[in-house]
Amino acid sequence: MRNALGLMLVSVVAAVVIAGVWFWTSSPRADAAPPQTIAARKAEPLPPAAAKSAANDDVQVTASLSKPAPMAALAPAAAPIAPAQQKPACANPNALGVARTVVIDTSGGPGFGFEHFKHLDFLQDKEVVLTFDDGPWPNNTQAVLKALADECTKGLFFSVGKHATYHPEILRQVLAAGHTVGTHTWSHVNLNNKKMTEQQVKDELEKGFSAVKMALGQPPAPFFRFPQLQHNPAAVAYLGTRNVAMFSTDLDSFDFRSKNAEQIINTVMTKIDKLGKGIILMHDFQKLTGEALPTLLQRLKAGGYKVVHMKAKTPFDTLPEYDAMMVKDQKLPQISSRPVSAVVQTVSD
């Protein structure tokens, strides 16, 4: 009996050692995939094809796991399930990727972007943050998403509340692709305009967050950018009480007034080469930005720049009265999707 137990114990130990050696020796293959740290792989593992939606990703992962399961149960020592559990690596071996993912504690309303906020200098030399304003917008936002997916990299999107209500499905694609979604007011007004009352400023901020929450089906990051970078001091103080991080920029691409894609690329590369690092302001709302981005991302990679992906530690806590306002403003839902021919039948001509 004792011998039998001992034998079983030896077999189990042997199996564990074999599995361990197998996993150890096979791991470097995954690490051979291009210039991404472990943190980066965890944060942004989707290849372009899978980046279309989170649903797609879930289906792929579930399917690949469900097949080997019975085999694994029969032969635990050989259990080749570790690779299936890893999300697919980036399909582009020369991708820009994500070098570092940072999580921001937004308590008290920290400010980023040296053009206005010089306190938090968290980027290392050659590090950039890609930011996109004013979306979601048909075609243009998707062009930006595709360029980012092709380079297996991530950005930060500041959505206009109204645009989020026009095109919620596009904003959900942004989120599903693993990007961070913040806000940019309800209607893109200049909050520093002297005609704006305190209540109007608050409404613009809160409605923006609630609209983006409604579009996403979950609260956005407590990240905000002032339209036209017009920082109303009272609004800055208010956002501080709401624990919202505020984003200015280190360099403006001026994509909205550029004549062509080349001009955007040259503006960004000239400025970043001078600064050495920084938060880059672009617009997924602009058609030319999507056109410039594939080349721009390759130029950044060639120049030795690395992308930092910014995430929020906790989601934004919307105010219930503004959430209710959004629901009330929404059009009546469509409750039947049957085709006209199924609903309306001609009984006499």
Ligand SMILES: [Zn+2]
């Ligand atoms: Zn804007």
